[in-house]
Amino acid sequence: MSGFHDDILMLPGPTQIPGRVLQALARPPVNHRSQAFYDLWPSLRDRARRVFQTTGDVFVLSGSGVGGLEAALVNVLSPGDRVLALVNGLFSQLFAELAEIFGARVRRLEFGWGEPVPPAAVADALEADADFRAVLLCHNETSTGVTSDAEAIGRLVAETPAVLLVDAVSSLGGIDLRADQWGLDVVVTASQKALMTPAGLALVSMGPKAWAAEREAATPRYFWSFRRMRDRMGRQPPGIAYTPAVNLWYGLHEALAMILDEGLEARFERHRALGRAVRRAAEALGCRVMAAESHASATVTALYPPSGIDPSEIVRRLDRGFGIQVGGGLGPLAGKIFRVGHMGVLGAREVLGLVSALEMVLHSLGARFEPGVATALAQRELVPVGAAMVDQSAPVMEEGGV
Numbered sequence: 409m410s411g412f413h414d415d416i417l418m419l420p421g422p423t424q425i426p427g428r429v430l431q432a433l434a435r436p437p438v439n440h441r442s443q444a445f446y447d448l449w450p451s452l453r454d455r456a457r458r459v460f461q462t463t464g465d466v467f468v469l470s471g472s473g474v475g476g477l478e479a480a481l482v483n484v485l486s487p488g489d490r491v492l493a494l495v496n497g498l499f500s501q502l503f504a505e506l507a508e509i510f511g512a513r514v515r516r517l518e519f520g521w522g523e524p525v526p527p528a529a530v531a532d533a534l535e536a537d538a539d540f541r542a543v544l545l546c547h548n549e550t551s552t553g554v555t556s557d558a559e560a561i562g563r564l565v566a567e568t569p570a571v572l573l574v575d576a577v578s579s580l581g582g583i584d585l586r587a588d589q590w591g592l593d594v595v596v597t598a599s600q601k602a603l604m605t606p607a608g609l610a611l612v613s614m615g616p617k618a619w620a621a622e623r624e625a626a627t628p629r630y631f632w633s634f635r636r637m638r639d640r641m642g643r644q645p646p647g648i649a650y651t652p653a654v655n656l657w658y659g660l661h662e663a664l665a666m667i668l669d670e671g672l673e674a675r676f677e678r679h680r681a682l683g684r685a686v687r688r689a690a691e692a693l694g695c696r697v698m699a700a701e702s703h704a705s706a707t708v709t710a711l712y713p714p715s716g717i718d719p720s721e722i723v724r725r726l727d728r729g730f731g732i733q734v735g736g737g738l739g740p741l742a743g744k745i746f747r748v749g750h751m752g753v754l755g756a757r758e759v760l761g762l763v764s765a766l767e768m769v770l771h772s773l774g775a776r777f778e779p780g781v782a783t784a785l786a787q788r789e790l791v792p793v794g795a796a797m798v799d800q801s802a803p804v805m806e807e808g809g810v
């Protein structure tokens with residue numbers, strides 16, 4: 409806690425909430441068994457489908473990202489099913505552990521932390537063993553700032569009977585991910601990252617192959633049952649199996665409108681530019697980017713500090729001195745790295761602020777570098793998107809009575 413009232417969240421989540429979304433959240437409660445709420449659902453679902461790039465089902469659950477991962481697993485697996493888990497960091501490791509907790513027999517294919525999942529290794533594993541019920545992939549490893557090639561892995565898994573479950577918690581809405589076109593049977597994300605909404609919602613898409621697996625999945629489920637949700641929501645009037653987080657739904661509805669207003673491709677390009685700006689600047693300040701450039705994430709950057717400097721001191725000084733919140737290392741990377749989130753509504757203004765603040769912090773900690781170079785390098789990357797600040801001031805979109 410810096411004591412600042414207006415901290416800038418440059419964490420790998422939660423992220424900044426735009427004014428438009430705050431405005432949409434701050435409404436009196438709405439009866440979830442009223443026409444107003446029945447009108448919200450199809451509109452929210454259609455916007456979510458466009459952001460997931462799917463024509464299939466998308467469910468909005470009360471829960472965080474881990475809740476969404478658990479929901480994905482219990483809806484398609486039975487105890488004893490064989491699962492191939494692609495592990496290259498803390499969150500992919502967690503996904504594998506969750507599957508095990510629900511009784512799956514998990515084979516872990518492990519890769520270095522900081523490396524992407526190599527599609528060729530997945531191809532070999534699937535060829536050697538045709539008996540997997542599911543494959544688990546973390547698209548964007550938030551612990552290391554690495555994005556894996558979900559398209560190539562999707563193509564491989566599509567050739568097999570297995571369903572591909574993708575953790576897109578820190579990528580969806582910031583990095584291109586095409587559920588239908590790439591054969592990603594189940595995609596999971598959460599509200600508090602690139603979707604610019606407070607924590608509390610998980611979103612999960614289900615394609616046709618996932619529904620076929622669902623019919624045979626014997627893991628007990630009630631709260632997370634997608635079948636129950638689909639049945640209730642398909643009724644007239646639509647119902648919800650439990651009381652939804654109504655205000656968060658309104659906030660998410662507005663955030664999805666902002667994403668679609670910006671345009672998916674423009675948004676992905678803005679995120680790529682922010683990532684490049686952070687990486688070039690951090691390198692100029694003597695930090696080392698964990699990810700190779702070819703797989704560096706557009707939403708989060710994991711950085712080793714200049715030698716001899718404690719990353720937790722960087723995190724602390726950015727917080728105390730500037731009200732800028734960045735993340736530390738997780739698991740075995742605690743005390744070794746720090747992580748900068750650059751997703752959602754963040755733009756050139758925040759990234760340039762961070763770069764200057766980081767320069768001052770590193771200087772105060774004894775790092776040596778050419779002053780001003782980091783900012784110049786960041787500016788160069790930001791020029792093409794500098795004017796593309798996300799419009800936060802537009803009124804809440806009125807559509808279909810919502």
Ligand SMILES: Cc1ncc(COP(=O)(O)O)c(C=O)c1O
Nearest residue numbers: 472473474499550575577578598
């Ligand atoms: C890739 C990834 N998966 C899962 C999670 C867990 O999400 P949550 O903290 O919302 O449960 C996170 C959170 O940072 C994440 O980055």
